[in-house]
Amino acid sequence: MRGSTEAAKRVSGWAASLILRGAILGAALPLSRLAAQGVLAQFSYDSLRPSGLQADLGALGASRLRGTIVGGVRLDYGYVAPHVRVLLGLSYFKGAFDQQAIDQLTRKLRSLVTDPDNNFTIAVGRITWSDLTGDLDLQYVLPQGRPVTAYLGLGVGLHLRNGSGKAINGTFVEDALDGVSAGLNGTIGADYAVGPQWRLTLEGRGVVATDLTTVSLRAGVMYRFRAGR
Numbered sequence: 533m534r535g536s537t538e539a540a541k542r543v544s545g546w547a548a549s550l551i552l553r554g555a556i557l558g559a560a561l562p563l564s565r566l567a568a569q570g571v572l573a574q575f576s577y578d579s580l581r582p583s584g585l586q587a588d589l590g591a592l593g594a595s596r597l598r599g600t601i602v603g604g605v606r607l608d609y610g611y612v613a614p615h616v617r618v619l620l621g622l623s624y625f626k627g628a629f630d631q632q633a634i635d636q637l638t639r640k641l642r643s644l645v646t647d648p649d650n651n652f653t654i655a656v657g658r659i660t661w662s663d664l665t666g667d668l669d670l671q672y673v674l675p676q677g678r679p680v681t682a683y684l685g686l687g688v689g690l691h692l693r694n695g696s697g698k699a700i701n702g703t704f705v706e707d708a709l710d711g712v713s714a715g716l717n718g719t720i721g722a723d724y725a726v727g728p729q730w731r732l733t734l735e736g737r738g739v740v741a742t743d744l745t746t747v748s749l750r751a752g753v754m755y756r757f758r759a760g761r
Contacts (some may be wrong), residue, residue, distance in 0.1 A: 584608035588752025597627035655675035715741025
């Protein structure tokens with residue numbers, strides 16, 4: 533009798549524990565939904581409008597290219613949530629393959645040639661690669677005082693690339709270098725107000741895309757429209 537009573541207690545305790553856990557989980561799920569809804573409720577399209585136009589220029593380093601210059605324009609399209617703004621941008625650079633990339637390409641080309649004597653040479657010469665990028669960024673704005681604003685950003689981009697060189701023009705090598713690819717980018721920067729509508733900008737930007745990784749440091753100027761924040 534005592535054994536059956538203890539067994540019943542164990543079962544009832546296990547059931548109570550299960551019910552309690554279920555109740556806690558059942559209460560937590562609506563709270564998590566409410567929290568998610570609270571975050572989503574902060575996002576609004578009402579403030580999305582052209583707020584400023586920026587032009588920048590800087591130095592760029594790439595995984596397969598020699599250092600070069602990059603320039604771009606960016607449209608501040610307003611705030612989609614508190615402290616979160618949307619930017620649309622275009623940027624362009626053109627750089628020459630570094631020696632490591634040239635050597636790698638030469639080895640690949642040599643592997644495609646059948647020559648019993650193996651006494652041929654391949655000279656690809658100078659090869660350039662250009663990149664026109666359109667991107668969409670979300671930046672989290674961190675006001676540092678009245679004149680200074682810092683920000684962190686993440687975004688996606690579409691890269692239109694074109695390869696060229698005297699030895700590869702019109703060949704399958706040029707076709708392989710030409711194309712469109714997607715990429716991810718991250719930014720960190722700050723701007724400084726020098727007038728009611730003018731701001732100086734300084735930004736570091738990293739991009740990871742197909743076959744190419746770049747890092748750039750750019751300085752520029754932004755004109756803020758009167759209706760912008």
